[in-house]
Amino acid sequence: MSYSNHKLLKSRLPGGFRDFLPDEFAQRQWMLDTAVKVYQSFGFKPLQTSSVEYFETLAGGDETSKQIYRVFNQEPDLSVESLALRFDLTVSLARMMAANRNLFTLPFKRYQIGEVWRGERQQRGRFRQFLQFDADIVGTEHPSADAEILLLMYTTMQALGVENFIIKLNNRKILNGLALKLGMNPDEINTFLRILDKLEKIGWEEVKKLLKGDDTGLTDEVQDKLSLSAESINTVEELINLPPDNSERLDEIFHLIQDVEIGREGVGEIEIIFALLDETGVPEDRISLDLSLARGLDYYTGPVFETILTDLPSLGGVMSGGRYDDLVERFSKESLPATGVSLGVDRLLVGLQELGLLKAEQSASDFLIVGLGEEMRGIAFKVAHELRRRNIKTEVFLGDKMGMKQQLKYADKSGIKYAVIIGSDEWAKQTASVKNMKNGEQIEIPISKLEEFYLKIRD
RNA sequence: GUGAGUGUAGCUCAGUUGGCAGAGCACCAGGUUGUGGCCCUGGUGGCCGUGGGUUCAAGUCCCAUCACUCACCCCA
Numbered sequence: 001m002s003y004s005n006h007k008l009l010k011s012r013l014p015g016g017f018r019d020f021l022p023d024e025f026a027q028r029q030w031m032l033d034t035a036v037k038v039y040q041s042f043g044f045k046p047l048q049t050s051s052v053e054y055f056e057t058l059a060g061g062d063e064t065s066k067q068i069y070r071v072f073n074q075e076p077d078l079s080v081e082s083l084a085l086r087f088d089l090t091v092s093l094a095r096m097m098a099a100n101r102n103l104f105t106l107p108f109k110r111y112q113i114g115e116v117w118r119g120e121r122q123q124r125g126r127f128r129q130f131l132q133f134d135a136d137i138v139g140t141e142h143p144s145a146d147a148e149i150l151l152l153m154y155t156t157m158q159a160l161g162v163e164n165f166i167i168k169l170n171n172r173k174i175l176n177g178l179a180l181k182l183g184m185n186p187d188e189i190n191t192f193l194r195i196l197d198k199l200e201k202i203g204w205e206e207v208k209k210l211l212k213g214d215d216t217g218l219t220d221e222v223q224d225k226l227s228l229s230a231e232s233i234n235t236v237e238e239l240i241n242l243p244p245d246n247s248e249r250l251d252e253i254f255h256l257i258q259d260v261e262i263g264r265e266g267v268g269e270i271e272i273i274f275a276l277l278d279e280t281g282v283p284e285d286r287i288s289l290d291l292s293l294a295r296g297l298d299y300y301t302g303p304v305f306e307t308i309l310t311d312l313p314s315l316g317g318v319m320s321g322g323r324y325d326d327l328v329e330r331f332s333k334e335s336l337p338a339t340g341v342s343l344g345v346d347r348l349l350v351g352l353q354e355l356g357l358l359k360a361e362q363s364a365s366d367f368l369i370v371g372l373g374e375e376m377r378g379i380a381f382k383v384a385h386e387l388r389r390r391n392i393k394t395e396v397f398l399g400d401k402m403g404m405k406q407q408l409k410y411a412d413k414s415g416i417k418y419a420v421i422i423g424s425d426e427w428a429k430q431t432a433s434v435k436n437m438k439n440g441e442q443i444e445i446p447i448s449k450l451e452e453f454y455l456k457i458r459d
Numbered sequence: 460g461u462g463a464g465u466g467u468a469g470c471u472c473a474g475u476u477g478g479c480a481g482a483g484c485a486c487c488a489g490g491u492u493g494u495g496g497c498c499c500u501g502g503u504g505g506c507c508g509u510g511g512g513u514u515c516a517a518g519u520c521c522c523a524u525c526a527c528u529c530a531c532c533c534c535a
Contacts, residue, residue, distance in 0.1 A: 344535025408495035
């Protein structure tokens with residue numbers, strides 16, 4: 001080794017980026033496998049888009065473009081157009097659909113697994129690189145597509161073994177209708193939505209202050225303030241304090257905003273969604289109409305969804321999405337309505353870990369062929385190769401010393417179930433001493449019977 | 460970008476009013492030359508995040524800086 005004099009680098013990783021060691025990776029993989037099965041059962045088709053896009057393709061609203069990671073060459077001057085890493089899978093999907101729309105039968109349903117990047121400060125359950133698992137339906141305005149996405153969300157959470165979750169549902173059209181009714185201009189609407197979204201976190205009294213324009217005593221300079229009339233605030237309050245039952249809520253909302261067309265439309269869509277979900281027997285309390293749900297991404301136009309773990313609400317949404325009917329218009333003159341959802345795999349993984357809902361995934365091998373002594377190394381290779389050809393997970397020891405101690409220790413620490421010990425004695429008899437690493441029991445059997453032995457102990 | 464907290468062995472962390480750099484776990488060797496875990500004995504491993512200052516003396520006090528973590532914003 002010629003590295004003895006070099007200065008040691010710290011083995012550090014930038015915040016928000018992570019390594020996955022085998023055990024955790026296996027858990028994450030299990031989540032993906034589980035979700036893939038659900039998505040496929042709905043008929044969603046797999047698809048992948050590029051991780052790198054032109055910056056202008058991704059840059060939409062103010063807030064998101066600040067978080068976009070830029071990609072540079074070694075000589076930035078040479079790259080004429082600026083490139084960036086995608087911050088979600090949805091914008092790329094819209095771009096791709098616009099470019100290839102005649103290749104797809106509409107409505108088109110696709111799923112996609114992919115890493116995305118956002119330049120944010122790391123927090124619990126929040127990373128700078130994380131895995132999203134999306135399902136989207138492109139090419140239909142019908143609320144049945146939104147209902148299907150909600151059903152997919154519910155089914156996925158169930159399949160992942162999550163008991164305590166709520167899917168919040170709202171409709172941007174209802175909120176827009178409300179804003180119109182209250183006489184807000186378009187600039188104020190986004191502020192209104194952001195304030196409303198804080199309801200669960202800071203409570204109605206604080207929200208009221210923000211709507212009124214009072215000082216809140218909240219630490220930061222909270223820039224979101226409106227100056228609504230007392231009457232308007234009363235209307236908002238009525239909409240916030242609705243009965244628990246979804247259909248009663250809808251009725252009340254309808255009464256309050258029936259004179260605004262877009263609001264009526266929004267209520268109608270939610271009615272259709274609930275009617276369809278009702279047919280499936282999804283419990284009513286799982287999918288809850290929540291008018292305070294706004295969601296930030298500026299491309300949502302209709303129904304929006306967010307899944308919360310009720311035992312861990314502070315983690316934020318783990319599977320969220322909504323309808324974005326205008327997004328494809330950024331790339332094409334023809335509009336292409338769409339709706340979809342994104343499973344935050346890494347965030348949900350953190351949540352399930354904290355709640356202790358993940359079982360240890362086993363990736364350990366069945367056999368370690370223990371050849372005793374250097375002269376038995378080749379024998380071990382030979383025996384292992386035969387077993388692997390029969391689909392038995394088999395390892396040989398690859399360390400320096402072929403001693404009993406080293407090899408049993410390796411088997412133990414790696415969780416290997418059986419040590420198949422072959423010393424010169426055994427080899428002469430064409431047998432192996434098979435040791436159960438869990439209870440220490442050991443029996444001697446012919447090498448030719450190893451497969452039979454494996455089949456017997458497999459379950 | 461804003462606020463708070465934390466940086467000491469590979470990991471988790473102790474370290475008192477400033478006075479020899481510590482523990483547990485992990486790793487290596489031995490107790491056991493054909494038997495892992497448990498136990499016992501010994502060992503490797505550190506510029507105390509970095510730079511400056513105060514002091515006879517700094518892991519400890521002061522200043523700066525960087526990094527990480529949590530929270531805000533926003534979001535999966």
